[in-house]
Amino acid sequence: MAPKLAISALLLLLVIIQALFVKSEPQISESLRLLEGARKGYTFEGLNQVKQYLKAFGYYSINGSSHTDSFDDVLESALKSYQQHYRLKFSMIANYSFFNGMPRWNKRRLTYMFRSSAFVIKANPLDIVMGFHRGFHGDNSPFDGPGNVLAHAFAPQDGRLHYDADENWSTNNAIRPNQIDLETIAIHEIGHILGLGHSQDPNAIMYAYYRTIQRNLGRDDIAGIRALYPN
Template identity: 35%
Template sequence: MADKLSTQLFGTFFLFFVLQLSVIKSVELESVQNLEQAQKGDTMNGVNQIKKYLKTYGYYHHDTKHTLDDQFDDPLESALKTYQEYLGIDVTGRIDSDTIQAMLTPRCGVPDGLVSNYSFPGAPYKWRTRNLAWSIRNSVTGFTEATLSPIFAEAWKSWADVSPFSFREVKNNVRHEIDIGFFPNNHGDGNPFGRAFAHAYYPTDGRVHFNENWNWTSNPTKEKSKVDVQSIAVHEFGHALGLDHSSEKAAVMYAFFNPGIMKRDLTDDDKKGIKALYPS
């Protein structure tokens, strides 16, 4: 009897769950389709989400007249154009399917600087010292601080090989410039991750924050649904040294990234960037 009841209960919950999913899915699809029709001057449900996304990543700059509401305004059109240009997709100034697709692609949480190729956020975001100490604050599911340590060391080595820097790991209670850790979505710095993999602060802040809600791996070739720690580390360490995003898709400093891939080696664009920032 108890078994039958629990089976029934489970069945009910399962059905409820499936219904919930299909409801959520259809609402999402509907609003996306609507947004593709949206033109300047229109007010449409969901436009505020697009504005919020573009503001978070440094594209939407609203004045007092325009806000993060559902109106398709001038600043939104120009933000969409800049975003599309950065991505190398058709510059339509509309919320078209390519644009929506791009917005659904996981990425780094640091806003884009909008300069072609390698770029810097602006002076004086540079380290004076060439000897930086880094430290691991905590670990994440699937890792220990001991297994993370050689991965981060490799990531630092990528930059050390092409710059005047030397990096060394220290214990967390020893004075260090770079502090690396894994955090929940809201973690007290005013920059919740959302779907971002990670973010890092420019010099001389030194904080590198990974999103603990992603599944992390050291072997993305085998674990296709997980995110390669080392690839993201090389990218975020680039920010911690003062580099902004590159518009070159192949570059480590490109903002977008997907689970299951590896991008651990610096490209010429990345190397030119760090060399221009730190010639010696």
């Protein structure tokens, strides 16, 4: 079942914005934060009403046969046009992704342990096992030395999270150009452990490429995890 979206609230917001777009952008942006979590490929009850509204204002140009409750390509394009027209600074469209089949944990309290050649911290029972490894380390995904693949993790409910021991890791607030921030990578890989795939949003911690220190979740990360664990 796809995450539920308050369609009546969405319609109301669109009407308010259409009528009062001359108001300051911060007011509009704060209201539109309620739309986070809408994502192409999913079905939301009543979404056809949103399509009809956008069509009435010239943003959604397609015949009535496609006025379903599915979030399709045409609706995505319409929302982007609406966003660009009113110069909204944050996206109505979610960019997060999941593993195939949307695997997730069936409990909310997870236990973990560190296990590598350096040290072991015991936890019992354990769900997540983290450690530093080099080259071939028994999971058919060998590391390649410094650079390129920094770490990897597996979908729920596997629980394995491996860091490449050959990387120049750092936990400092300021790092040198040849260093990798351990906390940034840890948050990203824990996202995979919980079931999130990569995001197309460059501001998300789940963006596929490491660039610099980023130790906070982005809006898209939060929307993705809420969609995966709605309760």
